[in-house]
Amino acid sequence: MHILVCGGAGYVGSHAVSVLAEQGHRITVLDNLSTGHREAVRWGRLVDADLMAPTTLDRAFEDPVDAVMHFCARSLVAESLAQPYAYYQNNVAGTLHLLEAMQRHGVERIVFSSTAAVFGHPQAMLIDEAHPKAPINPYGASKWMVEEILRHAAQARGLRSVALRYFNAAGAAPERGIGESHSPETHLIPNVLRSALGTGPRLKVFGHDYPTPDGTCVRDYVHVLDLADAHVLALDLMEREPGAHAFNLGNGTGFSVLQVIETARRVTGRGISFDRAPRRAGDPAYLVASSEKARDVLGWSPRHSALETIIDSAWRWHLAPAF
Ligand code: UFG
Known part of the structure; x- marks a missing residue:
């Protein structure tokens, strides 16, 4: 498949790209390199574009895309409390721009990087998917809003999606x-x-x-290559099952x-x-x-x-x- 990896120059994104490449997928990385690294883009071509500049996104879809993986986000809890507008802009408005670009180009599958922060203060020792979602900071809230958008998009227009809620991503390759x-x-x-x-x-x-x-x-520390594996499995799931799915990923x-x-x-x-x-x-x-x-x-x-x-x-x- 041809996968558009948004945020593929970043930490989790670059590891996912390496596993996708290993499995024979073709990759285009879209990244504004604000926190990612050009040197981390070792597989596929890099499109230097920005989710906040919607017209720049079309270039990434010139070569027909089968599915999108979306790792772009600001992701620091403390910074999100100090700069809520920046977090909602980047993480929510930026994602809407991406979803609109996908719609323009007829792409109907997306794997979305979500987080344990959607749960807020945990009410259980082991957090499962049914645990109440009550984010306590703009970072977690922005990710939960996107999960809701994906659910509504599944109902409204059949968009297929998988939200993967990472616990503590760690390790390297x-x-x-x-x-x-x-x-x-x-x-x-x-x-x-x-x-x-x-x-x-x-x-x-x-x-x-x-x-x-x-x-x-x-x-709960989880190896970034294991997170990458889950993204590849999510591609298979979207083929089998329509709708908006969500999974917690930890050990x-x-x-x-x-x-x-x-x-x-x-x-x-x-x-x-x-x-x-x-x-x-x-x-x-x-x-x-x-x-x-x-x-x-x-x-x-x-x-x-x-x-x-x-x-x-x-x-x-x-x-x-x-x-
Ligand atoms: N910690 C230290 N010293 C440090 C860094 C961290 O003591 O220098 C502690 C933190 O206070 C925390 C633990 O180590 O108790 C883990 O902290 P991290 O910053 O490594 O990770 P978090 O658990 O804060 O972050 C994770 C995810 C985020 C998510 C957040 C939700 O990485 O995406 O949980 O609370 F938003």
Whole structure:
């Protein structure tokens, strides 16, 4: 198939592109390179276009597209609280421009990057798809609005879609020349590894008084290549089943911040020290996915689910990042 990957120069998008290419799909990457990297576009052609400039999008559809994967978004919770207009503009209005471009070009299939942030404060230890959606920040709300738009578009005009709600995307594929490179970096695992290397600022652990076994937040880390696999399976599902689908993607196992640091010490063989810092605003204590539906319906089975494997791949990338 010919897949248009919007945001394919970014972290999750570039890993999805690598798996699509491996499976023989033809790829066009659409990216404005605002946070993505030109060097991460190693497969397919790059169209430098912007979802906020709708007329630039048609160029990406010149060669008929079978399906779209949509990774473009602003995705920092704290920034979204400070700049709500920018988040709703980019993530909601930008997506509408993309959906309108798809309609103009007769493309009826889309895989959408959603997030655990659509759930807000979790009301269950394992979050399944039926869990109430009550986002507590503009980032999560913007993703939930797009999920609603996709549902309405399925009803109104038969658009086929799959929303994939990532829990904590982590890891890298250094053997493919790609990995995680954000600026600023706010995510735990890269910050821990930069601290191990001595290249980042001193590590801070945010919050020690959460109602968790060691007082630090518990998250469900999922390898970015496993997320990529789910996107390929979503293409198959859209062929089989019309409608708007949504899946939670995690490993169903939570690790605390301190457990992540301890695992990173083992994997890297380096001492990793940190400062205790106050809680970061908006961090829920536990965020762990039930991915039963993804396993049953998509046939998804994470291949790199051990935390050691995830951290090892990220560590090998950080030792020699290509960008
Ligand atoms: N943390 C630290 N120090 C750091 C970075 C993070 O202690 O330097 C802690 C955070 O406070 C949190 C945990 O490590 O407790 C994980 O933080 P990340 O920033 O790596 O990831 P989040 O859990 O905040 O983010 C995830 C997804 C987002 C989603 C969010 C919903 O990546 O897409 O959950 O809360 F929006």
